[in-house]
Amino acid sequence: MRLSRKRRPRPRNLRMSNSRQRRQQHLLDVKVRSRRATQHRNRRVLVVVSKIVLVFGLCFGVYIGIREGARKFFFENPSYHLSQIEIQTDGTLQREQILKTTGLREGENIFRVNLARVHDALQQLPQVDEVQITRKLPSEIDIRITERKPVAWITGEKQITDPFAAEGAFLVDGRGVLMKEKKLLPEYLGLPLITGCTSEALEAGKVVGSFEAKAALELLRLSTRSFMQMRFQIREIDVSKGYCLLVTDKNHTQVTFGFDNIDGQLERLEQFLVYGDDSKRELATVNLIVQRNIPVTFTKTAVTVINETIDPEPTPPKILKALPAHPSVTKKSHPSSTPKEIRKAVPVEQGKKEKRNGE
Numbered sequence: 001m002r003l004s005r006k007r008r009p010r011p012r013n014l015r016m017s018n019s020r021q022r023r024q025q026h027l028l029d030v031k032v033r034s035r036r037a038t039q040h041r042n043r044r045v046l047v048v049v050s051k052i053v054l055v056f057g058l059c060f061g062v063y064i065g066i067r068e069g070a071r072k073f074f075f076e077n078p079s080y081h082l083s084q085i086e087i088q089t090d091g092t093l094q095r096e097q098i099l100k101t102t103g104l105r106e107g108e109n110i111f112r113v114n115l116a117r118v119h120d121a122l123q124q125l126p127q128v129d130e131v132q133i134t135r136k137l138p139s140e141i142d143i144r145i146t147e148r149k150p151v152a153w154i155t156g157e158k159q160i161t162d163p164f165a166a167e168g169a170f171l172v173d174g175r176g177v178l179m180k181e182k183k184l185l186p187e188y189l190g191l192p193l194i195t196g197c198t199s200e201a202l203e204a205g206k207v208v209g210s211f212e213a214k215a216a217l218e219l220l221r222l223s224t225r226s227f228m229q230m231r232f233q234i235r236e237i238d239v240s241k242g243y244c245l246l247v248t249d250k251n252h253t254q255v256t257f258g259f260d261n262i263d264g265q266l267e268r269l270e271q272f273l274v275y276g277d278d279s280k281r282e283l284a285t286v287n288l289i290v291q292r293n294i295p296v297t298f299t300k301t302a303v304t305v306i307n308e309t310i311d312p313e314p315t316p317p318k319i320l321k322a323l324p325a326h327p328s329v330t331k332k333s334h335p336s337s338t339p340k341e342i343r344k345a346v347p348v349e350q351g352k353k354e355k356r357n358g359e
Contacts, residue, residue, distance in 0.1 A: 076109075079138050080110050080138050081109060082113065082140075083140070084140040085099070085104055085106065085140075086140065090145070090147055091147030092184075094182070098143065102143075104118065110139055115133050119131050124205075126148070126204050127179050128146075130146040131145055150172060151191065151217070152193065152237075153170070153171060153192070153193045155197065156196070157195060170204060172213075175207070178202060178208065192236065192237060193235070197210060197212065197213050212242070219234070219257060228266060232273060234249055245257040253282070254285045255288060269288060272294075281298045
């Protein structure tokens with residue numbers, strides 16, 4: 001009799017499926033995990049987008065609120081309407097000209113005025129050097145203008161009598177900026193005159209670029225020293241020569257300057273002026289282009305001029321010929337008469353002296 005074998009119980013940790021079943025189970029687990037990750041990611045994206053939309057909505061609401069508040073309390077508030085435009089200038093610019101250039105007008109809102117645009121518009125005027133614009137709340141704008149100070153007249157003509165009336169004459173400042181003033185001040189008439197500047201076209205607002213004009217402006221700048229300004233006041237500078245500056249001062253002294261080392265030439269001229277003051281003589285002409293053996297001439301002293309006027313040098317008397325008063329009548333009345341002798345006429349004073357000598 002055979003004994004039946006008892007089956008051993010299988011361990012519980014042994015898998016019941018084969019490799020195919022295990023592979024299918026793995027695929028199911030991956031699908032479940034991927035679906036959950038996608039749902040979690042979508043949920044996070046939705047939360048981020050919701051936050052962005054909320055922040056954008058809040059910002060837009062704040063912007064609309066600020067804009068409406070600014071419009072109501074500032075731009076449409078009658079208290080901020082421009083009621084006073086204060087203009088201060090140290091030159092000849094007129095209030096009407098400044099307002100026309102800037103476009104400012106009373107009654108507009110003070111916050112709508114573009115100060116940068118106003119500044120640039122005024123800076124385009126040839127007369128304006130510096131501009132300061134201040135907005136004073138609630139309804140005032142202050143404009144302070146520093147105008148260019150002209151130092152001379154400049155023209156392309158060689159001779160000019162009245163720069164005020166000449167169309168080709170312009171005012172020029174120390175930087176070489178040309179100006180054409182609408183209102184001329186009396187002190188402009190005493191400014192020096194630069195003539196013969198034909199190497200460039202002169203136009204208001206431009207800067208002179210010729211070498212001769214720049215040298216003339218440099219000479220005017222350097223001649224404003226204490227002694228030179230009192231003793232040597234330039235009235236005219238002729239730059240038409242092309243190789244020198246022919247300068248005439250208030251005493252009609254003609255000084256020839258070269259383009260190089262103007263400061264050194266002024267020092268040599270100062271020595272001549274000091275010598276003239278010590279010797280009580282006035283310079284007539286000086287050529288400073290020459291560095292050694294400088295040609296110098298002096299004018300006649302006042303005493304010499306007065307003496308020549310009172311007691312002029314004696315001149316020899318003129319000898320005149322005497323002719324008949326009516327030669328045709330004489331010939332008709334005496335056809336056979338011989339011609340009369342022609343006598344020499346001498347001055348009366350000389351005739352008296354000869355009689356006295358004969359006595």
